[in-house]
Amino acid sequence: MGTANTTLMPVFAKKILHGGPQTYGFLMAAMVRGDHHWGHFSCLPEKRAGLGRIIVFASGIFGIGLISFLYLIFLWLSFSVLLLVALHDGADGVEQYDPPNHGG
Numbered sequence: 001m002g003t004a005n006t007t008l009m010p011v012f013a014k015k016i017l018h019g020g021p022q023t024y025g026f027l028m029a030a031m032v033r034g035d036h037h038w039g040h041f042s043c044l045p046e047k048r049a050g051l052g053r054i055i056v057f058a059s060g061i062f063g064i065g066l067i068s069f070l071y072l073i074f075l076w077l078s079f080s081v082l083l084l085v086a087l088h089d090g091a092d093g094v095e096q097y098d099p100p101n102h103g104g
Contacts, residue, residue: 006031017075030079034086061085 006028013024065085072078 016073017078019075023075026075026079027082030082031086034083038087058087 009027010024013019013027017023017027019026062085065081069078069081069085072081
């Protein structure tokens with residue numbers, strides 16, 4: 001879902017946040033950290049039952065987070081919003097992988 005923000009991240013880090021490679025790395029680390037947390041959350045078996053509602057909610061938060069990220073000029077706030085965006089971006093991958101039920 002969120003490939004556009006990672007493609008434009010170097011430009012955003014340099015032109016908007018007035019940073020360099022360190023700023024870019026910091027912002028990308030927020031994305032990785034959010035994906036990591038979503039991976040742990042989605043592995044919980046008790047969360048699999050209401051996953052449809054979670055995916056819809058996460059998609060909405062993802063969109064709102066991306067829009068708000070466009071208007072931020074502070075690094076710490078950008079990091080926080082990107083963490084939130086990446087956390088909710090992982091919902092896209094859950095619907096792609098649904099293990100088959102081989103039970104009896």
